[in-house]
Amino acid sequence: MPEPLLSLRGVKTNIGRYHILHGVEFDVAEGGLTMLLGRNGAGKTTTLRTIMGLWRAAEGEIRFAGRDIARMATPDIARLGIAYVPESMAIFADLTVQENLILAARSGPPDPKRLDWIFARFEALKRFWNLPAGNLSGGQKQMLAVARAIIEPRRLLLIDEPTKGLAPAIIANMIAAFRELKDGESTLLVVEQNFTFARQLGDQVAVMDDGKVAHTGTMAAFAADAGLQQHLLGLGMGEHQ
């Protein structure tokens, strides 16, 4: 069996005196898209932030491409080829759209072909190229945050609730973009509340509950098991949409 691209073993994270993660364990295989699901407060965002080094793991092991990254600094983790899109439309508001993207293209000027590919999916970014990113709408900011993560090829994309507050048309573009990415160069680990979106895109699923991973498996099997969804997510499939 091939070694997973990302592997978490017994990861515990504390924020102040609160114990948020209680020994998270799951693998993300190279290629494809793994959905990280769970109720609010289950620890999904903390898991992504811990992988990225933004919260330090108190215990446990996080291996990426065979290297233990649990004690590495965030910039070094990013330089290994991991990009992170936080849920809060994390753009740099004072910089223009262009500057935001150039900033993320660390290895040099952005590849024009790749820019065209991004513009084809997120047309607004081309239209507002020279506008300060703070002037964009919420959906456009989210597009920019995703575009920033994919402006250069990355091995692993960590994306936190990409569809939050987005219009259906933009979600459709995002689905198309993620599909091309997972079929091509990148592996994706996506936290999502929108189950319709998650079911369409996910190959694998890890469901968190109370700071631990309570279930892992294929998305197809999870989507077909209404009882398991009810048990782990607390809602029927219809209510997730």
Next chain:
Amino acid sequence: MLRALLSDDLPRSRWLAVVLLVILVGLAAAPFLFPGAKSLNVAAKICVFIVLAASFDLLLGYTGIVSFAHTMFFGIGAYGVAIALTRLGAGWDSVALGVLGGLAVAVVLAVLIGLFSLRLRTIFFAMITLAVASAVLILASQLSDITGGEDGLNYRLPMALRASFRPFEGITGRILDYYLVFLVSLALVLVLLRMVNSPFGSVLMAIRENPFRAEAIGYRTVVYRTLASCIAAATAALAGALLALWSSQTNPDTTLSFDIMVDILLMVVIGGMGTMYGAVIGAVLLVLAQNYLQALVGDRWLLWLGVAFILCVYFFPTGIVGRLRRR
């Protein structure tokens, strides 16, 4: 050509362009437009303070670093030249050695302060810079054998910069000295403008806005902040060296005092933080007010200066440049 010179950072406001042009022409032709020792002194001080405020803007406006040690670097640059000219004689080799020595000390101190304290929260970093600057001010006053103590140092400038030097009819060494200050200041401001409009400047602004996001993209924020501190410190030291070359005397009051720190903070805030042009306008306004307001409004000029600044901050919260660009 102009676009390239300004690193594509055009004024983006007709009024701002006019104001900047007036300042540029006024300073470029100051010896001929405003004859007299006082006006030339004011023009030279404006040039020096434009550089000092612009370098502080790189720290505060572009990187979000609150430092109270900026005048310390200014003083180190000034004392570098002053000590070299006093000890080694009034030659250009002394000037070069003094400038290089001041730059080296300023950069080493900036690296040390940066690496040890830029990981701390803003307020703690500010307190550390305040403590270091106070220590240097006291040292400069106490080490009278080297610095001349409270009285400072008086020294002779190289021959070509002395008032008695007259290479052509109507041109004195003093005018040459002024153009040395003006041209070096102009070059330094253009270099800073290029820097803040480069990818390096974008990283600094990203760090100012959200250091965690910048780290998540792969930028080591401490390294970039320390680099910005070093560049600002080196530029402030060069401004200090220019002042030393202009005034032929250096003492703690004119180079290291906290009054100067407050002045450059006001220049940047009033002109508009994170704009570079704001530092230019702020420096011009403040130096002019300090030198001519007393003649206009009498002994209570400081009170009126305070009122003017309060009104300025109230009506132009984004600074004069921010206001002009929004029109």
